[in-house]
Amino acid sequence: MWSLIITFFVVIAVIDVLVKGVKKAAKPTRRNTAKRKARPQRTATAKSSDHQALKKAFTPNAHTNAPALTPHRKGVAIHWTTTFLRALEWKRYEEICMEYLRIKNCMAEVTCIGADGGIDIRIKNPEGKVFAVAQCKAWSRPIGVNLIRELYGVMAAEKVKHGIFLTTSEYTPAALAFAKGKNLLLIDSDELIALINGLDDTNKKRLGDIATQGDYTTPTCVRCDTKMVRRTAKTGKNAGNEFWGCVNYPKCRIVMNIKQQ
Template structure:
């Protein structure tokens, strides 16, 4: 049996050799194509896709020694007053008069009917002052004063106070002067001076009250929650997070 296996081995090799030659020939025919492909790929420029943090990313990040700690807000100023959003400004105005011992009633969110707070007489329930507060960057014109004067007559308020973070036009000032001192105008600069005349402890309490939490992002007049910064194709604006239920928007 062993002698038979040895004699059959040469014949087996004869059958394997033709198949081996066919395999080698097929691979040699494909070799030029593969080599061309490799050559073409190697000719393409090498692009380094690894982010270069030392040049691109880290240059925008300050070093630890360059980081500045925000200065604590420890005093009143006109610039600070102008940073306070409209709802917090209304609350601040009401709280100021409470610090003077006045009985103040604030208006809830939504349409205020022309006023934001009421001051009642200390001895009676009669309405003494109707207060309108506007955190505006533009000058207050005569129109809002006329509206306030109309509400004063409707609610039988003895006097009216219009408070703003900005100032009033000359026409608005003349309108107030023409009504026998029934309308008192308080601009941003005057309001700050009024606060600074309070006791130091009261000033600090008002400052902490005005700057607690997010006091810069405007509130939704309908929902009372903070608005979100939105962007459309042509502009950025403040929008309510309850959209589409609430469609309140404000200019930035």
């Protein structure tokens, strides 16, 4: 009998402890649930704001009736042309793209420079979080689908929702087809010209001054950050062909093709 009574009270005590433990565990769970519910709302707002910032940055304004002034007149709000844009060396093109983003209140920074003069840019929101990756290539040949796939892969790897590709040329049909339906924005030379010419005169002048400062057509060595020089291949299958070579050769062997205008 006594053993049954003792067992009964022990069971009651254990149940009481378990109930109290459940109650204590339940309280923070409710608080955590409230926090989890609050986060998506802030994130959704932030994502919407980021999307609007990009949409605003890459939507042309109506300032398209500016006179066709020569780009070489420093201090004048030039009317940009595709020919002028394609004449820019890769680094100057990068500076123009970066400055355009700043004009549009985008926090952008260069994170990588490729051997071909292509650059990677990360665009951050006011909280400092990267919400878009961009790549710029001052190429004369069309951008193929492989480069767009690579950009999309970077977006996935870094868990970034938006991707932007800017070029002085155009895109192949396969590249355009791949980007369709995705958060990929492909800006070709004509579209970038429309965006720049859509700026007010003050900002167009600002970009024009940056573009035409000093030598803006001779490419810069991606390794040494110095202007390259024209050289002629003396041997091999390219013998007789001209190319851009680094002034620090043979210490630096970076070369670039000469653009075909």
